[in-house]
Amino acid sequence: MPSQWKYGTKGCVSSYRLQSAKNDPRNNVNGDGKRSSKMYGKVIFSIGFLLLLVFSYSIFIGTVDFRSYFFPRHPLSPAGPRSACATGPPLKVYMYELPRRFHVGMMDHKSKIDDGAPVTAENLPLWPKNSGIKKQHSVEYWLMASLLYEGGGEEREVVRVLNPERADAFFVPFFSSLSFNTHGHNMTDPETEKDRQLQVDVIEFLSQSKHWQRSGGRDHVIPMTHPNAFRFLRQQLNASILIVADFGRYPKSMSTLWKDVVAPYVHVVDFFTDDEISDPFESRTTLLFFRGGMVRKDEGKVRAELAKILAGYDDVHFEQSTPTPRTIKMSTQGMRSSKFCLHPAGDTPSSCRLFDAIVSHCVPVIVSDQIELPFEDEIDYSQFSIFFSVNEAIQPGYIVDQLRQFSKERWVKMWRQLKNISHHFEFQYPPKKEDAVDMLWRQVKHKLPSVQLSVHRSGRLKVPDWWQRTR
Template sequence: MVELHRSTKNRKGFYVRMKFFRTRNSKPEKPFCFRYFKWLLWFSLSFYFFAKFLNNHEPSTNSLKKTIISHSQSNVVSRALSESVPQQPRINQGLLKNLKVYVYELPSKYNSDWLSNKRCNNHLFASEVAIHKALMKSDVRTFDPSEADFFFVPVYVSCNFSTVNGFPAIGHARALLSSAVELISSELPFWKRSNGSDHVFVASHDYGACFHAMEDRAMADGIPDFMKNSIILQTFGVKYKHPCQDVENIVIPPYISPEDVQSTLSKSPIEGRRDIFVFFRGKMEVHPKNVSGRYYSKRVRTEILRKYGNDRRFYLKRHRFAGYQSEIVRSVFCLCPLGWAPWSPRLVESVALGCIPVIIADGIRLPYETTVPWSEISLTVREKDVAKLGAVLDKVAATNLSAIQRNLWDPQLRRALLFHDDMEIGDATWEVLVELSMKLGRSYRRSRLSSE
């Protein structure tokens, strides 16, 4: 018999007292099944109170090592539950060569603390946040670093906005990233064993991992030594030799909110009327800023305004407003001239809203060039030829405009350039993984497997 009593000494918890049934003439008073049930009940109650005690007294820790252990234990439970709980369709890992990515769970000062400012999620450099969020919920994520091909280091460095001009101030980036690398290399062995070559960072700034907004300063500072062996996901990319891309890198698109794009298209369908021939809205200096000898946009935007400011075919505005995407979706051609750096968020907005991007940035490398057929959906005009822009666009409009628009309006292209919090097959984070799957030769785990 089992009796359950409350402890009078400790005043908390219970204790179990067991009484064995007496026998008469060597025969049990109760059936065997009852005795078996008694032992089972005793064991169950003991296990329950012991587990509850451990749960209530588990120490809290930020240790990366202990995080790995706890995830390994929870995976056993997750596998058991997955058989009974309906699951969403999983990604076919064969498409990504069974790629596995381990996401470091760093202290919040490196990432989530910055999200207190809502702009951190939505400004043009926010791909560092979007990729992290998508990987955290992706099927490619592994909680076991021993089976990872790549290691993602989630540090947000673009969310420190200047109180003077409101632009991201990234002067702290090197120190913050260096601190993160010191932490992961001291707590776990994976950085040191490959010297960081299978580790992935996001550097979604004007000049990537050089971490400065002015090109000459960025080039002088260069890429931090501790990142030179790693893989950098960066919006900056050029086809000529440049110290700010002198590292293994993947060119990614700048961040544009997919919700904003969807909202615009819900009001004005992509195949709708386009009554603006050439569109540009943004900074165009009548006299370009000269910052210590550095001219904004290499004077390209100034030349566009001087040459076409009074041309009715050109809808040129020098200031942005919140609903400017409603103008893009009405336009045939959208100018994408360089600013301080070659790339521009206008490139993504134009493609997403069905306006033919006119790229004016010599030597630019475009995002996902192996996937997105840029030559079939965009035009490229050399910086020195901006004075001929009108004639170039008139010729395209009279010849192959329909063919370019037909290619451009493929929804798969829009998907490829937009980041989603929940990764979708074919979206911008998916394309990052496709690019990483082509670099599996840098994976320490894969190289070990191939040599065995």
């Protein structure tokens, strides 16, 4: 590359002037001009030689990696950042064949399909549109559906394999959250026994699997996004890769970030697809929006405090509500017309409301001291969310004052970022690249190296977990 182009326009201009000066006869009328040219040439040669020497020495001692320019590191290499797109070959997953009563049979009690008939892409029932609040715990359905889907090509994060010996991981298609919502929601009625029996049957089935026995269940993927899912026998799954929506509900002995995956709740409000208004800041007239239940346990008790603190503000909408088709529709409209959406803890640190806000492009205001967020190794929530500790939130006037100081420019930047990342929280069938299901399978792929390390160590250790015992 010619040196005069190396530094852009400024370099071109300087080179042009130097060439013009050289050709100007006024600068070559006597020997002084020639001697000056020779002197300049020597200086330039000396500087060039010195730079070449320094560059060569830098390569020799390793401060400049010349090879990286021509042979870039793989995006998943430990020395480089993880790419959200280039993640290598798809994860190979074997899905167990369980009778329909463990999964889609709970979606349609009137179905005449034989309980033992396999579920395929052709006969997979659609998730019911009128499922209401049950939809937020439907992650297990979308994961199963993604394995039945046969399209997408090599860009997919996951493919189903029918030979278990070729599998990287094993998926257990038990809709444990739907089982709780269907059979054991009251936790004391006779129907609860059906939920418990399904859990017993699943554990018995797995214990007889040689693949479960070989790894101790460590390479088995089990979704349980409802806080009460699999509540009778969940301790027997503490070695598996659990896909949970809220770590706050599970003890550390059972669920840890090194092996488990934080899942988003499935949003209940509709995805905002046509949010293309020219001035979104001014069009969203409500400063802060919240609609939800007030009676909550543990950290969720902050909601009652916030109700008192936020009362009386004209531009704050804070309302007690229970989820019904009508109130869900009202929440959809409220979030789309608000700049900020409040997300205090519920019975657990997280809830569906956060993801409703994200797909509504309403900047989330997260009040929690313990929340764990999905896909956080790839997504920086601080680019589109605001965080307050519980102690900060219960200071009268603090949240509102902070939000009113927000500049329009800063808010619009967050709004645009919400529009850019909201598709990562969309559950759909057929699945699409970079949607929530795609992201979850990629998270499972990220966990597998640690899982395999645990499997291999457990196979040769005489004293289990001796390292943890001596620390």
